[in-house]
Amino acid sequence: MPFPSGRIVLVWLMVSLAVLASAGPVQAQAADRRFIVGASVGNQAATRQRLETVDFELFQEQGTFNSQYKISSDWIFDGGGSMRFWRRAGLGVFVSTFRTTSTATTEAQVPHPHFFGLPRVASGTASSLKRRELAVHVQGQYWLPVRNWLLLTGFYGPTFFRVKQDQVAGIQTAEEFPFEQVVMVGHSAVTASKTAIGYNIGFEATFFNLGDASEPDTILDRLGLAFQLRYSRGTSPVQLKGSDQPALELGGLHVMGGIRVGF
């Protein structure tokens, strides 16, 4: 269901202010860190079904085909940094990229070359349809140093998506007399490129002090391992000529692990 982007930003600001207002004293060491940068890799769990309908003209008559897409989970790469600017309140910006290749099942009603109102059904699959999502997640954060070696961070904020989605724009069919059957032999695809604003919400657990605690200034002391759960979501309208299509659903549940460097 589409979420108005203006409302997202407003909600994000209000939540951020609330987080800031509730910020309390920070524990030593962990609380001393003001900057954290890192990179993660994980999985965007987002199995989505998508049905597109496209109309076309053939043999003096309107035909139509439906493409059923299944966008599957795939790897996601994420990187960025956070800054604690006041007490436990922080601000983070992370950029993630998600790429996957999907297959669409296409079923077409193909007009008959000789008769009006006598369409034939053809079905086929369109493979190698790519989706690329580039997302910038801006986060208002709440830093909670539970232990000297454990930092929990909760976050919420807007996500700015840019998506490129290959779509089945046309089908190629082969047929011959008596024209009772039609075979789908190929398809043409176009790449739709759209931007959208959504949101992201989640938490991260970061484990520091991987090295010797008595040697606090080693690089290992600054390194941390992070586990993050993030949910981001956005929608973007996509419209091919002569088509009836739902908006693209973007993002998903991100389950990631990565490294962090704290300063």
Added chain:
Amino acid sequence: MRTFAPATVGATMLALVLFQAVPTLQEPSGPVQLAATGGFEIRQLDGLVDRMRRNGDLRAVRTENDPLLPGRSHERLAQYHLGVRIFGADISRQTDRGITISIFGTLHTEISVNTTPTLDADEALAAVEEQFDGHMVSEIRPDLMVLRHPTTGVYHLAYRTRGWSSDGLMSCFVDAHTGALLWEYNNLMTQDAVLPCADCTVGQGLGVQGDRKKISARRTAGTFRAQDGLRPSSIVTYDMRGNWSRTWDFVNGLTTIFDSDLAADSDNNWQDGANVDAHTGAGWTYDYLYHRFGRRGLNGNNGRILSIVHPVSRFDLYNVPPVIQRLFHLNAFFCDCIPEGLVVYGEGLPPGIRLTTGQSVTFFSGGFDIVVHELAHGVTHFSSQLISRNESGALNEAFSDIVAVGAEFFMANSGRHPVEKPDYLIGEDVVKPGGLRNLANPSALGDPDHYSVRFTGDEDRGGVHTNALIAGHAFYLAIEGGTNRTSSLSVTGVGAANRAKIEQVFFRAFTQLLPADATFLTARIATIQSARDLFGAGSAAEQAVTAAWTAVGVE
């Protein structure tokens, strides 16, 4: 020089077979009609056919696999006398994996004729041109044949050629010794009023009735031409643009037509209803023959299907010779004046002018049943070659009516052309009101519905168009059931849902089983045999066909 040979067939043996056991439809003298469908007699007759074939007295014309019954094949053999073909004498033999199932045919047994011609073909052609009141089709070379004169019963060695007279396309037989014109008959199969690639495209057009339909055309040099390149047969429609003299020359073999004569449209949105209906109707007929009977085009081998539209201008009605008026205004006809045959669709009458019956006549291609009827004559021409006179001629016309009705129902019931209202009327969309024939109730338009009231005069080649209704009505009764008005006999039809069975029974019998000189009685036996072959002995189809023929007095 071979002279004056007596009959060469095993006459004694043949007579033995014919008169002892085989159900024959024997005329008092002359040719023998054969109709054997089983038992001892068929084995004897089968042996006789084999012997005659070995002797060269029967020669294979063609053998076709049965598209409706796998394993069955139909062999058509023509009878020869001392190497010369006998007109109207042929045998059709149905086999099932080599076992003979049925034999129908006409054989001549007492031939006595000198088979060495005195005249050669050119001399014969010159002789007939002197006596014939019309134009000979010069491209058709005369065939040497043995003719049994239908009136005198005397056998002659004759050349057969064809020519146009005021009565139509005549088959002429001229004595090969004396050059005398022996006999002529009108071989024009008509629909008479009382008086398939890279450049393939799909356009649309409006028919004569204003119905919208798709039209298969080819794009050539920036224009769209009525050439169907999507079906296996090349279906072409020529628009003579009212040039009747050129049309006349073409059907007489005096000129040719070119691609520039093809019906054409500049934007593939066709507005000439006569062109649209002729072209689409030919394609639809191909579809019906293919889907219902497995037949590939008129000749069964995807031969070209050629139609001619606008052979004359409507408004030249009073400026053309009577023969042109009758043929090109008030007629549609199949003509074998070129090897693949062609159909010419009449132009009808100008607005406001009516027949003496008060009926108006529009473009003949505007009636889908008329289109199918004429093209079905092409099927007959390439299969049984039913001779277009007397009972065989009536069967020829009946077959065309039956196929026309079947195609109408097929198109409507399959959703291909929902505008079409199927019925048992012929020509009702062209000759209004009333149409030309009514298979459901022949007497409503003055045609016989029973053999006992058949037309026995000489007009219309022995009443081929009117007596056709006897067989056509039997077809109707076999499907729909009902009571014959003359005999008061009731028939239980197979029902409209099973109409395809009766269509197949008749089509198969008329194209595969019947000989060229068939009679109504032969047609009865052949259709019953066809029903047994297709649907089993005692089947509802066989019972309906049997009862229907009995109801119309053919038994």
